[in-house]
Amino acid sequence: MAEAHQAVAFQFTITPEGIDLQLSYQALNQIYLSGVRSWKKRFSRLRNSVIKGVYPASPSSWLFVVIAILATMYMRSDPSMGLIKMIQQHLPLSLHVSLSTQGQTMLSALVFSTLLWLSLILALRFCLKLLLSYHQWMFEQHGRVSNTTKVWVTLLRLLSSRKPLLYSYQTSLPHLPVPPIKDTVSRYLKSARPLLTDPEFKRMTELADRFESNLGNRLQRYLKLKALWATNYVSDWWEEYIYLRGRGPIMVNSNYYGMDFLYVTPTPIQAARAGNTITALLLYRRKVNREELKPVRLRTVIPLCAAQCERMFNTTRTPGVETDVLQHWQDSEFVAVYHKGRFFRLWVYTAGRLLSPREIEHQIQRILDDLSPPQPGEEKLGALTAGERVPWFHTREQHFSSGINKRSLDSIERAAFFVTLDDEEQGMSGEDPAGNLDRYAKSLLHGKCYDRWFDKSFSIVIYKNGKSGLNAEHSWADAPTVAHLWEYTLATDAFQLGYTEDGHCKGDVDRSLPSPQRLAWDIPSEAQACSSLAVAQALADDVDCHVFPFREFGKGRIKKLRVSPDAFIQIGLQLAYFRDRGGFCLTYEASMTRLFREGRTETVRSCSNESCAFVRALESGEAEDQCRRLFKLASERHQNLYRLAMTGDGIDRHLFCLYVVSKYLGVESPFLKEVLSEPWRLSTSQTPVQQMELFDLKNHPDFISLGGGFGPVADDGYGVSYIIVGEDMINFHVSSKHSCGETVIKPNNLKKKLSADTLFIFETKFHICVSNGLTSPVLVRL
Incomplete structure (x- = not known):
């Protein structure tokens, strides 16, 4: 302390x-x-x-330029073509008096060398930005690389041959382009065609044509002006209007979760698991602060934007009346801990050094051994962050803006991150492994609705039996950034830090460390979170979560068919939804746009004319060759949609920004209003494994990550997250709402929904099955 x-x-x-x-x-x-x-x-x-x-140059290159210029001048040659003499003539009069002619010449040469060096850096950076603006490589078939792309890769390797820091590429990344409005409208109509009847499509086409020829061009001009001025014409509006201006609960609706290893719990000791996990997270923060993390690069050469890492730690979302605010602090030397209704501040540094894992375990054990009861209103205080945002703002203003409550609230919000020491046990082990995984997912998604701090950038949950997990707030970053952090944490915990034979953390303990500080509160009865807890509890009770690992095959077998694993799964989801609901729906798949500076996500509309044609052909019993042909067309179409989204030619972010401009101008667009009001009944996302080198699945096959998931976007829809692990496994997370009669369990409809050529793999609410002849994994609701 x-x-x-x-x-x-x-x-x-x-x-x-x-x-x-x-x-x-x-x-x-x-x-x-x-x-x-x-x-x-x-x-x-x-x-x-x-x-x-100075990247892609180095600071030492300045000395090389200076020496080269001076050497050339020593040989009685003027490499500046008269510029050095001109600089010498414009030196201040005081320098002319105090320096000799030779000294003035040397100073002028240094000034010229520095300017030349800076010009070369700008030229190199410009060339690097031009190279990173080339995206044709993404549209080439695997194994058929054009000569242009080969030359491009060579030049890119040469320019980025120096070891980059985490943010070295930021100023060289291209800006996200604004697509032509004609292309966006055309792609939208094509995506909407399989979901509309002929009269509906004709009406939508007329709306789109009127928008494109009139209001659309006016809105587009404003958007292009913003794109010239802003670093990214989408990201700031996306963060504000999609996340921070939402007035409903962020628990379930926005926050998402990440899970521990599937088969392995490195230690059953809760305090020890917390010690290693907290240490691993702080080591990752140190790497971020020092920029020692390697930039994420596709195919080892193409960098992705790292801007989302900046607010990973020491960040909290604070409520407002109309919009929330993300607050970020440069540093924090403590974490906030919750256990059995009490809040603690745990200092993780002493004498300028990070505590050892064993010392953090010792401090956590002190919290676990503390038997003091919660103060009035303290136990369920976290429910304020789980309920509606406006009541939380008013309660905060009235009761937490000064005095002891403000100091304690600051300790939570300024903490590096939040830790919950859960008094329950979770995991797959037990007599009902499938049900246990479902309960594990629900616990991480919302817990008891008051034992997490949902406003923190992320919260770590350590269960009584040593299992762990993570709940992340969504506005500051997307899931791949948090997944990168969580992969590092799991791998460092299990393989780098490790445990002693009796399950404790390694290292020594300084017994003189001050005890963790219990936060003090003076919470009046009217500030205690009854209404917020009721809202959050109703939302949590309505959510149905299911997690299941698909082990029959994985991407290894899929790639042998020369099909993208992601397209393979997405088409399977279309088939499953059709069997479930008897039709198709607007489908959301998240794609990243981090090839551009400050890029976040774009939508891939996975329900296409081609995927619908394949599903109908399969369900109507058409010939296998015809189904194979349609499946190939559908997978190629999906891959092309994904590539367009990644390279800035998506549909939805452009339409969203046009809609925001229309609101600023005070004009109504029936076309935009209708497009943006369409519900995403099937919301999907793949969590990529980005650091496979951290996990030696060959020697440690049980250390398999479960990935993570999120709540349903639509009240009558599904939220589907999946992670492709290794070559032989795919983990699925599916969520829906009990309140929707169409997404509840209906066992009697099982035989009607599944065709005779389907092999049952799991007997849970959601099934992965294999379609005969196509070996396609399909999600099917019972």
Whole structure:
């Protein structure tokens, strides 16, 4: 507790003999070491700013340019073509007086060399941006690389041959382009065709034509103006209007979760698992702060934007009346911990060093052993972050804006992240493994509705039996960024930090560490979260979650068919939905746009004319050759849609921004209003495994990640998340709502919905099955 150390570091008493100073040298040493750590971080940030500021060149290249210019001048040649003499003539008069002619020449040469060096850096950066603007490589068939792409890859490797820092590529990434409005409208109509009847499609076509020829061009001009001025014409509006302006609960509706290993729990000791997990997260934060993380690069050479990493730690979403605000602090030396209704502040640094895993375990155990009861209103305080946003804002303003409540709330919001020590046990083990996985997912999605702090950028949950998980707030970043963090955490916990034979963390313990600080509250009865808890509990009770690993085959077998695994699964989901509901629906698949600066996501509309044609052919019993042909067309179409989304030619973000512009201008567009009001009854997302090198599945096949999931987007729809693990496994997470009669269990409809050529794999509410002849995994509701 830094405040306690500072309080006793300097004391004095007044005596008849004078003032008696009493100094605590131990406390002063602690303060000194903390200051040293702070200055080291500042120096590291400054050094990294210089290094990434001159990338793809290096700071030392300046010396090379200076030496080259001086050497050329020594040979009585003027490489500047008169510019050095011109600089010399414009030097301040004081320098002319104080420096000799030779000194003035040397100074002018240094100035010219520096300007030349900066110009070369700008030229290299411009060339790198031009190279990164080339996306044709994505549309080439696998194994058939054009000569243009080969030359492009060679040049890109040459320009990025230096080891980059995490943010080195940021200024070289291209800006997201604004697609032509004609192309967007045309692609939209094509995506809407399988979902509309002929009269409906004719009406929508007329609306689209009127929009394109009139209002659309006006809105497009404003959008292009924004694209010239802003770093990314989508991201700021997307963050504000899709996330921060939402006034409903973020629990279930926005936040998502990540799960632990499927088969393995590294230790059954709750405090030990918390010790290693917290340490791994803080080591990752150190890498982010020092920019030591390698930039994520496709095919090892094509960088993705890393801007989302900036607000990963020390970040909280705070409520407002009309919009929430993301607050981010540069640093935090503590984490907030919740256990059995009490909140604690746990300092993770002492004397300028990070506590060892064993020391953090020791501190966590102190919290677990603390038997003090919750203060009035403390136990269910977290429900305020789970309910509606406006009541949370008013409660915060009235009761948490000053005094002891503000200080305690600041300790939670300024923490590096939030930790819940859950008093339940979760995982797959037991007599009902399938049901246990479902309960595990629900626990991570919403818990008890008051034992998580849903406003934090992410919260870690450590269960009583050592199982762990994560709940993440969505506005600051998308799932792949959090997944990268969680992969590192799981791998570091299990393979790098490890445990002793008796399950405890490794390392030594400083027994003199001050105990974790219990946060104090003075919460009046009217501020206690009864209404928010009721809203959150009703929402949580309505959610149905199911998690199941598909082990029959994985991407290894799919790729042998020369089909994209993602397209394979998405077409399977279309078949499943058709068998479930007897038709098709608007389908959302998240795709990233991080090839562009500050890029986030774009929508792939997976329900296409081609996928619908395949499903109808399969269900009507057409010949196998015909089904194979249609399946190939559907998979190719899906891949093309995915590539268009990744390269800035998607549909939905462009239409969304046009709609925002129309609202700013105060004009109504029937076309945009109708497009943006369409419900996504099937919302899907793939969680990519980005760091397979961290997991040695060959020697440790049981260390398989379950991935994560999210709640349903539509009240009458499904939320489907999947992760392709290794070569032989696909994990699915499916959510729906009990309140919708069409998405509840209907066992009597099983035989009617599944054709005779389907092999049953799991007997749960949702099934993965294999279609005869196509070996396609399909999600089917009973």
